[in-house]
Amino acid sequence: FTSKKELVQMIRHYIHYYNTRRVQRNLGVLTPMEKHELYLAA
Incomplete structure (x- = not known):
């Protein structure tokens, strides 16, 4: 990853x-x- 922002975005995407x-x-x-x-619903 090239930045912390990119890492956070990828983690959020995976979650x-x-x-x-x-x-x-x-x-x-x-x-x-x-x-x-x-x-x-149960």
């Missing part, structure tokens, strides 16, 4: 990807956000 796009087997092939929404 967003991890929580909203990356499916996880241990969550029943759902994203963390999908699992959270199902929990809240």
Whole structure:
């Protein structure tokens, strides 16, 4: 990374990807956000 700002942007991008796009087997092939929404709806 060439700057702290660039590093922070990449970290934020990865956190967003991890929580909203990356499916996880241990969550029943759902994203963390999908699992959270199902929990809240129950």
